Amino acid sequence: MTHSPALIGIDWGTTSLRAWAIAADGQVLETRRRDLGILRVPGGDFPAAFAECVGDWHSLGLPVLMSGMIGSRQGWAEAAYVPCPADTASLAAHLLRPPGTERVWIVPGLSLSDGARRDVMRGEETQIAGVVGEDGSATVVLPGTHSKWVRVEGGRITDFATFMTGELFDVLAKHSILGRLMTGDAPSDAGFRQGLDVARSGDGGLSGALFSVRALGLFGDVPADALRDYLSGLLIGHELREALARFPASEVLLIGAASLAQRYETALQAAGVGVKCEGESAAVKGLSGIAARAGLLKDARP
Amino acid sequence: MTHSPALIGIDWGTTSLRAWAIAADGQVLETRRRDLGILRVPGGDFPAAFAECVGDWHSLGLPVLMSGMIGSRQGWAEAAYVPCPADTASLAAHLLRPPGTERVWIVPGLSLSDGARRDVMRGEETQIAGVVGEDGSATVVLPGTHSKWVRVEGGRITDFATFMTGELFDVLAKHSILGRLMTGDAPSDAGFRQGLDVARSGDGGLSGALFSVRALGLFGDVPADALRDYLSGLLIGHELREALARFPASEVLLIGAASLAQRYETALQAAGVGVKCEGESAAVKGLSGIAARAGLLKDARP
Numbered sequence: 001m002t003h004s005p006a007l008i009g010i011d012w013g014t015t016s017l018r019a020w021a022i023a024a025d026g027q028v029l030e031t032r033r034r035d036l037g038i039l040r041v042p043g044g045d046f047p048a049a050f051a052e053c054v055g056d057w058h059s060l061g062l063p064v065l066m067s068g069m070i071g072s073r074q075g076w077a078e079a080a081y082v083p084c085p086a087d088t089a090s091l092a093a094h095l096l097r098p099p100g101t102e103r104v105w106i107v108p109g110l111s112l113s114d115g116a117r118r119d120v121m122r123g124e125e126t127q128i129a130g131v132v133g134e135d136g137s138a139t140v141v142l143p144g145t146h147s148k149w150v151r152v153e154g155g156r157i158t159d160f161a162t163f164m165t166g167e168l169f170d171v172l173a174k175h176s177i178l179g180r181l182m183t184g185d186a187p188s189d190a191g192f193r194q195g196l197d198v199a200r201s202g203d204g205g206l207s208g209a210l211f212s213v214r215a216l217g218l219f220g221d222v223p224a225d226a227l228r229d230y231l232s233g234l235l236i237g238h239e240l241r242e243a244l245a246r247f248p249a250s251e252v253l254l255i256g257a258a259s260l261a262q263r264y265e266t267a268l269q270a271a272g273v274g275v276k277c278e279g280e281s282a283a284v285k286g287l288s289g290i291a292a293r294a295g296l297l298k299d300a301r302p
Numbered sequence: 303m304t305h306s307p308a309l310i311g312i313d314w315g316t317t318s319l320r321a322w323a324i325a326a327d328g329q330v331l332e333t334r335r336r337d338l339g340i341l342r343v344p345g346g347d348f349p350a351a352f353a354e355c356v357g358d359w360h361s362l363g364l365p366v367l368m369s370g371m372i373g374s375r376q377g378w379a380e381a382a383y384v385p386c387p388a389d390t391a392s393l394a395a396h397l398l399r400p401p402g403t404e405r406v407w408i409v410p411g412l413s414l415s416d417g418a419r420r421d422v423m424r425g426e427e428t429q430i431a432g433v434v435g436e437d438g439s440a441t442v443v444l445p446g447t448h449s450k451w452v453r454v455e456g457g458r459i460t461d462f463a464t465f466m467t468g469e470l471f472d473v474l475a476k477h478s479i480l481g482r483l484m485t486g487d488a489p490s491d492a493g494f495r496q497g498l499d500v501a502r503s504g505d506g507g508l509s510g511a512l513f514s515v516r517a518l519g520l521f522g523d524v525p526a527d528a529l530r531d532y533l534s535g536l537l538i539g540h541e542l543r544e545a546l547a548r549f550p551a552s553e554v555l556l557i558g559a560a561s562l563a564q565r566y567e568t569a570l571q572a573a574g575v576g577v578k579c580e581g582e583s584a585a586v587k588g589l590s591g592i593a594a595r596a597g598l599l600k601d602a603r604p
Contacts, residue, residue, distance in 0.1 A: 073520075111521075116500055118517035146479075146513065161506075162513035164478070171473045176466070177448075198418060204463075205544040206508045207537070211448060211464035215420035218375075219413075235509070242507040 005029055006298045008054050008062050009287035012070035013037050013123060018283070019054050021062075024297055026288040028281075038075045046076035047100070058103070063296045065287050067107040068123035071096060081111035081120055087156040088129045092294035107290055112160055119162050123283075124148050127255050128157060130285030131278045139249035143236075143256045143264045145170075149243040161246060163239040166260075169232055178210065181217040184225035191226030195233020196267055199241060206238040236267045250274060255282045307331055308600045310356050310364050311589035314372035315339050315425060320585070321356050323364075326599055328590045330583075340377045348378035349402075360405070365598045367589050369409040370425035373398060383413035383422055389458040390431045394596035409592055414462055421464050425585075426450050429557050430459060432587030433580045441551035445538075445558045445566045447472075451545040463548060465541040468562075471534055480512065483519040486527035493528030497535020498569055501543060508540040538569045552576060557584045 006024035010017055015037035021030040034053050041049045050058075058064060071079035079096035095105040109122035124142050128150055132138055135155040142148045145166035151159040173179045202209055213231050216222040222230045251274035254261050258279075265275045291297050308326035312319055317339035323332040336355050343351045352360075360366060373381035381398035397407040411424035426444050430452055434440055437457040444450045447468035453461040475481045504511055515533050518524040524532045553576035556563050560581075567577045593599050 111517075113521075116503060118514060118521055118523060120517050120520060161510050162517075163509045164480075164512045165509060167478050168509070168512075171477045175473045175477050176469050178466075201418065204548060205540065207465045207467060207470070207540050208463050208544045208548070210466045210470075212420060215413075215422050215464075218422060219415075219420055221420060238507065238509050242510045246506060246510070 003027060003029060005057065005060070005062055007288060007291050007296065008057050008064040009284055009291075010054070010064065010066040010070070011068050011123065011126070011283040011287075012066050012075070013068045014039055017053065017068075017070075019057075020284050020287075021057055022284060022288055026285060028284055038069050038072070046070070046098075050076075050104075062103070062298055063291065064104045065095070065107065065291045065294075065296060066105070067126035067283065067287060071106040071108060072122055077106065079106045079108040082108045084110055084112050084160070085153075085156040085158045086110050086125070088134055088289055088293050091125060091129060092290050095290075095294055105294070105296065107287075110157060110160070114159070119160060121148055121150075121160060121162070124150065125157065126286035126290065127282035128152060128286070129289055130282040130287070131253060131255060134289075138253045139247050139251075140253045140255060141243075141264060141268075143254070143260045147239060149247050151247055159247070161243065163243060165235045165239045169235050172210070173228060173231060178213045178227075178231060181214065181224055182227045182231075185228065186225065188223075188226035188229040191222055191229035192233040192263065192266070193270070194222060194226070195230040195235075196237040196270055197233075199234050199237025200271065206235075209234060209238065232263065233267070236263060240267055240271050240273075244271065244273070251276065253278060256280075305329060305331060307359065307362070307364055309590060309593050309598065310359050310366040311586055311593070312356070312366065312368040312372070313370050313425060313428070313585040313589075314368050314377070315370045316341055319355065319370075319372075321359075322586050322589075323359055324586060324590055328587060330586055340371050340374070348372070348400075352378075352406075364405070364600055365593065366406045367397070367409065367593045367596075367598060368407070369428035369585065369589060373408040373411060374424055377408075379408065381408045381410040384410045386412055386414050386462070387455075387458040387460045388412050388427070390436055390591055390595050393427060393431060394592050397592075397596055407596070407598065409589075412459060412462070416461070421462060423450055423452075423462060423464070426452065427459065428588035428592065429584035430454060430588065431591055432584040432589070433555060433557060436591075440555045441549050441553075442555045442557060443545075443566060443570075445556070445562045449541060451549050453549055461549075463545065465545060467537045467541045471537050474512070475530060475533060480515045480529075480533060483516065483526055484529045484533075487530065488527065490525075490528035490531040493524055493531035494535040494565065494568070495572070496524060496528070497532040497537075498539040498572055499535075501536050501539020502573065508537075511536060511540065534565065535569070538565060542569055542573050542575075546573065546575070553578065555580060558582075 005021040007022045009020045019032045077098040094108045110125045112119040132152045140150040147163040255278045305325045307323040309324045312321045321334045338351045379400040396410045412427045414421040434454045442452040449465040557580045
């Protein structure tokens with residue numbers, strides 16, 4: 001019976017969701033993926049989307065633990081942010097049960113309030129819980145639409161910061177004058193590295209550096225088909241400059257999908273920072289760990 | 303006859319154009335404005351748009367001097383950038399005549415190439431020529447979609463930098479998650495000043511500061527109807543931090559339309575920088591001065 005499912009884990013984000021049937025030892029028995037992110041659920045009917053995706057598993061009596069934007073104001077039910085510092089035990093102590101459900105819990109997000117600084121995360125806390133361990137220390141980087149840099153000390157998340165790198169890239173390439181000169185979408189490693197170099201060697205900030213995408217393009221210093229990756233390198237390079245000033249580290253733990261993680265690995269190595277990579281299994285590990293800590297696992301109950 | 307027209311001046315930008323009938327002493331005798339910016343001219347037929355707007359004046363035998371994006375690759379004819387340092391004489395020496403025209407000239411833009419730095423301007427060089435004088439020195443700020451900070455020494459533009467502040471505001475408010483929580487469009491002076499304060503007191507850069515718009519909004523630290531101006535203050539504040547590090551100044555000359563210039567004046571004063579304001583007549587003065595230097599003025603010729 002070791003490998004019968006003990007938990008349904010769901011990472012339910014803005015654009016998509018992934019669901020796993022997980023054994024008591026953390027092994028994934030089955031994976032499902034849907035393009036039913038919280039902003040794409042027809043009519044905001046989360047119970048219906050839930051039933052379509054994992055209703056058969058849930059009817060077997062399995063507990064469900066969800067993380068991500070499903071616990072936000074725009075999601076199924078709002079799970080109040082837990083203030084930092086926080087660890088797996090704090091997360092397990094503040095699970096939210098959506099009204100009208102049975103055996104369904106949501107992991108809360110985390111908030112930071114430090115002087116004038118305010119920041120929030122949802123979903124990343126679960127991935128971090130999955131890879132850092134109950135007493136580990138690390139600087140964790142989670143690249144994405146909203147990249148997170150997170151300081152973990154003795155298993156507790158003590159500080160973090162959000163960089164809008166992915167979304168900036170997206171809106172600038174699509175909607176600003178910087179996209180006008182860009183051609184093609186083949187990757188350009190040379191363009192990416194040139195952007196990193198300008199970010200690292202420049203003495204100014206991001207606001208003044210962005211227009212270089214247009215000026216270098218007009219003069220042909222960066223070919224039109226390399227401008228997209230030049231902008232990517234420039235933005236990631238500035239994120240690293242700012243983030244490493246706040247979170248100095250000789251090595252970071254990198255969590256993310258392969259292609260984006262590869263870019264960050266290149267950038268971090270160019271900045272002299274060692275990298276340990278974790279794949280997308282971080283969410284599964286985190287959901288298992290938090291569920292175990294909260295006593296939710298089916299096999300763990302009498 | 304002092305006040306018969308001696309020159310047609312046109313400031314022809316991306317979204318609109320302004321044309322003036324100007325006397326030899328620089329006085330404006332008539333003003334016309336059209337929403338016929340270079341990206342809005344039907345079929346790119348610049349001669350037709352020109353004829354519709356100022357054909358009657360031109361047929362009187364008056365010379366025409368144009369500045370702005372009309373001289374760009376997307377405009378009527380491309381006037382090659384003149385490298386900095388440059389002054390009124392350099393601009394007058396490099397006027398471009400669009401093929402097939404009579405008595406029509408275009409003021410070239412300026413380029414900067416300083417180490418890895420590349421930058422360009424078109425139109426601002428004419429406004430600056432109009433307000434600084436042939437041997438003046440100043441730090442000039444021209445707020446806008448692409449704000450320019452310009453160092454002028456002894457009448458020569460020696461250095462400049464572009465900040466994409468206006469365009470960043472626009473794409474972030476319209477197309478990013480930061481716009482989601484914003485309500486209303488009444489101005490909020492308190493929100494604007496809060497953004498300036500965060501930019502000035504923060505120890506990080508812009509990339510890490512942007513997400514504060516969402517975090518502060520979620521926690522109600524900035525009311526939803528003040529978030530738009532908070533973002534404006536944050537972006538202008540970061541521009542000032544970066545720009546003043548590169549162009550240290552105890553006083554600047556500010557050229558721009560009233561409402562935006564007012565924001566910059568507030569921000570500069572909060573940063574302890576004195577401000578002298580110049581209105582939109584700068585372009586007229588610049589076109590007159592460059593035309594006089596190039597010997598184009600009708601009354602100045604035999």
